[in-house]
Amino acid sequence: xxxxxxxxxxxxxxxxxxxxxxxxxxxxxxxxxxxxxxxxxxxxxxxxxxxxxxxxxxxxxxxxxxxxxxxxxxxxxxxxxxxxxxxxxxxxxxxxxxxxxxxxxxxxxxxxxxxxxxxxxxxxxxxxxxxxxxxxxxxxxxxxxxxxxxxxxxxxxxxxxxxxxxxxxxxxxxxxxxxxxxxxxxxxxxxxxxxxxxxxxxxxxxxxxxxxxxxxxxxxxxxxxxxxxxxxxxxxxxxxxxxxxxxxxxxxxxxxxxxxxxxxxxxxxxxxxxxxxxxxxxxxxxxxxxxxxxxxxxxxxxxxxxxxxxxxxxxxxxxxxxxxxxxxxxxxxxxxxxxxxxxxxxxxxxxxxxxxxxxxxxxxxxxxxxxxxxxxxxxxxxxxxxxxxxxxxxxxxxxxxxxxxxxxxxxxxxxxxxxxxxxxxxxxxxxxxxxxxxxxxxxxxxxxxxxxxxxxxxxxxxxxxxxxxxxxxxxxxxxxxxxxxxxxxxxxxxxxxxxxxxxxxxxxxxxxxxxxxxxxxxxxxxxxxxxxxxxxxxxxxxxxxxxxxxxxxxxxxxxxxxxxxxxxxxxxxxxxxxxxxxxxxxxxxxxxxxxxxxxxxxxxxxx
Amino acid sequence: xxxxxxxxxxxxxxxxxxxxxxxxxxxxxxxxxxxxxxxxxxxxxxxxxxxxxxxxxxxxxxxxxxxxxxxxxxxxxxxxxxxxxxxxxxxxxxxxxxxxxxxxxxxxxxxxxxxxxxxxxxxxxxxxxxxxxxxxxxxxxxxxxxxxxxxxxxxxxxxxxxxxxxxxxxxxxxxxxxxxxxxxxxxxxxxxxxxxxxxxxxxxxxxxxxxxxxxxxxxxxxxxxxxxxxxxxxxxxxxxxxxxxxxxxxxxxxxxxxxxxxxxxxxxxxxxxxxxxxxxxxxxxx
Numbered sequence: 061x062x063x064x065x066x067x068x069x070x071x072x073x074x075x076x077x078x079x080x081x082x083x084x085x086x087x088x089x090x091x092x093x094x095x096x097x098x099x100x101x102x103x104x105x106x107x108x109x110x111x112x113x114x115x116x117x118x119x120x121x122x123x124x125x126x127x128x129x130x131x132x133x134x135x136x137x138x139x140x141x142x143x144x145x146x147x148x149x150x151x152x153x154x155x156x157x158x159x160x161x162x163x164x165x166x167x168x169x170x171x172x173x174x175x176x177x178x179x180x181x182x183x184x185x186x187x188x189x190x191x192x193x194x195x196x197x198x199x200x201x202x203x204x205x206x207x208x209x210x211x212x213x214x215x216x217x218x219x220x221x222x223x224x225x226x227x228x229x230x231x232x233x234x235x236x237x238x239x240x241x242x243x244x245x246x247x248x249x250x251x252x253x254x255x256x257x258x259x260x261x262x263x264x265x266x267x268x269x270x271x272x273x274x275x276x277x278x279x280x281x282x283x284x285x286x287x288x289x290x291x292x293x294x295x296x297x298x299x300x301x302x303x304x305x306x307x308x309x310x311x312x313x314x315x316x317x318x319x320x321x322x323x324x325x326x327x328x329x330x331x332x333x334x335x336x337x338x339x340x341x342x343x344x345x346x347x348x349x350x351x352x353x354x355x356x357x358x359x360x361x362x363x364x365x366x367x368x369x370x371x372x373x374x375x376x377x378x379x380x381x382x383x384x385x386x387x388x389x390x391x392x393x394x395x396x397x398x399x400x401x402x403x404x405x406x407x408x409x410x411x412x413x414x415x416x417x418x419x420x421x422x423x424x425x426x427x428x429x430x431x432x433x434x435x436x437x438x439x440x441x442x443x444x445x446x447x448x449x450x451x452x453x454x455x456x457x458x459x460x461x462x463x464x465x466x467x468x469x470x471x472x473x474x475x476x477x478x479x480x481x482x483x484x485x486x487x488x489x490x491x492x493x494x495x496x497x498x499x500x501x502x503x504x505x506x507x508x509x510x511x512x513x514x515x516x517x518x519x520x521x522x523x524x525x526x527x528x529x530x531x532x533x534x535x536x537x538x539x540x541x542x543x544x545x546x547x548x549x550x551x552x553x554x555x556x557x558x559x560x561x562x563x564x565x566x567x568x569x570x571x572x573x574x575x576x577x578x579x580x581x582x583x584x585x586x587x588x589x590x591x592x593x594x595x596x597x598x599x600x601x602x603x604x605x606x607x608x609x610x611x612x613x614x615x616x617x618x619x620x621x622x623x624x625x626x627x628x629x630x631x632x633x634x635x636x637x638x639x640x641x642x643x644x645x646x647x648x649x650x651x652x653x654x655x656x657x658x659x660x661x662x663x664x665x666x667x
Numbered sequence: 668x669x670x671x672x673x674x675x676x677x678x679x680x681x682x683x684x685x686x687x688x689x690x691x692x693x694x695x696x697x698x699x700x701x702x703x704x705x706x707x708x709x710x711x712x713x714x715x716x717x718x719x720x721x722x723x724x725x726x727x728x729x730x731x732x733x734x735x736x737x738x739x740x741x742x743x744x745x746x747x748x749x750x751x752x753x754x755x756x757x758x759x760x761x762x763x764x765x766x767x768x769x770x771x772x773x774x775x776x777x778x779x780x781x782x783x784x785x786x787x788x789x790x791x792x793x794x795x796x797x798x799x800x801x802x803x804x805x806x807x808x809x810x811x812x813x814x815x816x817x818x819x820x821x822x823x824x825x826x827x828x829x830x831x832x833x834x835x836x837x838x839x840x841x842x843x844x845x846x847x848x849x850x851x852x853x854x855x856x857x858x859x860x861x862x863x864x865x866x867x868x869x870x871x872x873x874x875x876x877x878x879x880x881x882x883x884x885x886x887x888x889x890x891x892x893x894x895x896x897x898x899x900x901x902x903x904x905x906x907x908x909x910x911x912x913x914x915x916x917x918x919x920x921x922x923x924x925x926x927x928x929x930x931x932x933x934x935x936x937x938x939x940x941x942x943x944x945x946x947x948x949x950x951x952x953x
Contacts, residue, residue, distance in 0.1 A: 066854075160854065595844075597844070598845065599845040599847070599848035601724050602768055603767065605848070606767035613794065613799065632793065638760075639760040639762075643760035
C-alpha cells in the first residue's frame with residue numbers, strides 16, 4: 061500500500077486531539093517530523109495496517125475536539141494509522157454525527173422522530189431554528205430518534221472542545237434547548253435513569269430491580285444488591301454448564317430477531333478458530349427504543365457482569381461494547397463501570413482469582429442506524445464503512461476481525477444474570493413456554509406514564525397500555541419501531557410474545573410500543589418513517605438505496621390523498637416494498653416497508 | 668513442455684436448478700452453475716475477476732427454505748439445494764431493481780440492460796417525472812479518464828479493483844450514505860490530486876460506462892465511436908518483461924482503447940499505465 065497524501069496540514073489542535081488517543085507519533089512514517097533514522101527503515105506492513113480499527117475512535121477524537129473533520133486532520137489520522145485517505149473519507153462521510161465541512165463547534169440535535177413528532181417536535185424545531193440562526197455559533201440538526209422518547213420532545217447538544225461537553229434537554233422547550241446549546245455546562249442536570257422506569261421500586265422486577273435502587277457509579281452498591289453472584293455461579297458451572305443453563309432457559313435474543321441465545325453461544329464456543337470475540341450491541345437506534353439506555357445508565361455493572369459471563373461461556377477474552385453515539389450519559393457510566401471493574405479485578409487477567417482473562421473495550425457509534433445490524437457493526441468496529449456483510453458466513457463462524465463472534469443485545473445479556481441466579485427452570489417458568497422470561501417494553505407516545513416497563517412475556521398489549529395510562533382516542537399502536545408494524549386499537553388483546561405477535565401478523569421487534577391518538581395525522585407519521593429509512597439506508601444494495609427513496613416520494617404524493625386518488629401509488633408502494641423485502645441484503649431494507657404496509661392494510665390509511 | 672495447472676481436486680456438489688440436476692465443483696456459486704447449465708441470469712455488479720459484492724441484486728434467485736431471495740453471484744451452491752431461477756418472485760425483484768436503477772441512473776451505455784428491461788417488462792417511467800436521479804456531471808479532470816457518475820450504479824467494482832483485490836492503490840472509495848453515496852477520492856478532490864496511478868483497471872471492470880477512457884468519451888461525444896468498425900488485436904505489451912497481454916481496439920487505423928483479456932493468467936485483465944495508455948507513439952505519424 062503506497063499511501064498518497066495531499067498538502068493539507070493539521071492544526072495544532074487537530075494534531076493534539078489525535079495524539080491524545082494514540083500518543084505522539086514515533087517516526088515520520090506516522091506523521092512526525094522526518095529524522096535521519098526514518099530514511100534507513102520503513103515502518104509499514106501488516107503491523108502498521110493492523111490498527112485500522114482505531115479509525116473510528118480517531119475520527120471521534122477530532123470531531124469531539126474541533127467539531128468537524130478537516131482535510132489536514134483526516135490526512136494526519138490516516139498517516140498515524142496507515143489508512144488510505146480515500147477510505148477514511150468514505151468512513152467519515154458515512155456517519156451522521158461527523159462533518160467533513162466546517163460547522164460551528166456546537167451542534168444541537170433536535171429529534172424529529174415519531175414520539176417527538178407526536179409531542180410537538182416540528183414547532184419546537186422551528187422555534188429553535190428561529191432563535192439559533194446563522195451566526196449563533198450553533199448548528200441545529202434535525203435528528204432521527206435520540207432514544208429519549210419517554211421525555212419527548214428531546215434535544216441533545218454537543219459542544220466540541222477539550223473535553224467535549226454534552227447536554228440533554230428533554231422534555232425540551234425552545235428556551236431549554238437553546239440554553240443547553242448555548243451553555244451546555246450550566247444546563248440543568250438530566251433526570252436520573254430511574255425516571256424512565258415508572259415501575260421503579262416494584263420488588264417483583266427482575267431486570268430493572270436495581271435501576272433507581274443502586275448508585276450506578278458504585279461497584280460496592282451493585283455487589284450489595286446481588287451483583288456478581290451470577291458470575292460466581294458461572295465459574296462454578298463452567299463454560300459448558302453456562303451454555304446449558306442459557307439453552308435450557310429458552311432465552312431468545314431481545315434485539316429484534318429472537319434467535320435462541322444458547323444456540324448462538326454453543327455454535328460460537330464450538331468453533332475451532334481462535335480468538336473468539338464477544339460483541340454487545342448497544343447501538344440502540346430503532347425509533348422508539350430506549351431500554352438499553354436505561355439499563356446502561358441505571359445499572360451499568362449488570363452489563364459488565366453479563367458480558368463477562370457470556371465471554372466466559374463462549375471462550376472469548378475480548379469483548380466490545382458498541383454504544384450508540386447519541387448516548388453520552390450511558391457512555392460515561394459504562395466507561396466508569398468498566399474502569400472500576402478492571403481496577404477491582406473483575407475484568408482483566410485473572411477475574412475473581414479464577415485464572416480467566418477478559419476485558420471490555422467500549423466503541424462509540426457515530427450516528428448510523430444500520431450499525432445496529434450485526435455485521436455492519438463488525439465493519440464499523442473494524443474501521444470500515446458500516447455496511448452489512450452478506451451472510452453466510454454467519455458471525456458465529458466469521459464475525460469480528462473474521463473470527464467466531466457472539467453478538468448480543470444489551471437486554472439479552474442482562475437476562476443471563478437472572479438465568480444463572482434463579483436457575484434455568486425457574487427462569488423458564490416466567491412468561492410463556494415459547495417466549496420465556498421477563499421482557500422490557502419501551503412505551504411512548506399517547507400515554508400518561510411513558511417509560512420502560514418490565515412484564516413477563518404473555519401480558520397483552522392492552523394490559524401494558526393500561527399500566528402506562530393510555531390516553532383516550534387511541535388511533536394506532538406501533539409495535540417494534542420503524543421496522544415494526546401498526547396495530548388497531550381493537551387489537552389490544554394481542555399477547556406480547558414472539559409467537560403471539562407473529563400469529564397476529566405483526567412483530568414484537570425490540571419491544572417498542574408507541575401509542576398514537578387521533579390527533580396525530582397518520583400520513584405524516586408514515587412519511588417520517590419513510591424519511592428515516594431513506595436517511596439510514598447505507599446505500600449498498602439497489603432495492604434499499606433507491607427503493608427507500610421511491611417509497612418516500614410515493615408517500616409524499618399521497619400525503620393529502622385517499623381512495624382511488626392514492627390507489628396507483630399504493631400499488632407502486634406494494635411492488636417496491638415486496639422487492640425491498642425479498643431482495644435487500646439486510647434487515648433494514650427487508651423491513652423498510654413493514655410499517656407503511658401495516659398502516660395501509662390494518663389501519664386503512666389513505667382510505 | 669507446458670505445465671497445465673490443474674488445481675486442487677474438488678468434490679462435486681449436486682443440487683437442482685429449476686428442477687434439473689446440476690453438478691458443480693464445491694465452492695462454485697449458483698451463478699456458475701446456472702451459466703454451466705445454460706441458464707440466463709442477469710448480472711450487473713458481478714465481475715469475472717472480482718469477489719462478488721452482490722450489491723445490485725439483479726441476479727436474485729429463489730432457494731427453497733430461504734426467507735428472502737438469494738444473490739446467485741455470491742451464494743455458493745450447496746448439496747441438496749433447490750434453486751429456482753425464473754419464478755414470479757425472482758422476476759418481480761429483478762424487474763423492480765431494473766426500474767429503480769433505470770429511473771435514477773443513466774444506463775444508456777450499459778450493455779444488455781435495454782434487453783433486460785424489455786424482457787422483464789420494466790417501466791422505469793412509472794415513478795413519475797419528479798423521481799430523484801443522480802444528476803451528476805461528468806468529471807473530466809485529466810487526459811486519460813472520464814468519470815461520469817450519472818451512469819454509476821454503485822457496484823463497488825472500481826473500488827475493489829483499485830483496492831485490495833487488484834491494484835492496492837486505494838485511490839477511490841464509496842463516500843456518503845444511501846442515495847447520496849458516490850464513488851469519490853478523499854474530499855471529492857480531482858483525480859490528479861489523489862493516489863490514482865492511472866492503471867485504468869477500474870475502467871476495465873466498470874459495467875456501465877460510468878468510467879471510460881477519454882479517447883472513447885471524446886469519440887462518443889463527437890458521434891464517431893463505432894464498435895462494429897473496430898478490430899481487436901491481442902498482443903504482448905512491449906514495455907517490460909512481465910508479458911501482459913494487451914487487446915488493442917482499433918478504429919479508423921487508430922488505437923482507440925486498450926483492454927486486457929480477463930482470462931489471462933498473469934494479469935487477469937489488469938494493466939499498468941504504460942500498457943493501458945502508452946500507445947500514442949504508435950500512431951504518431953508526424
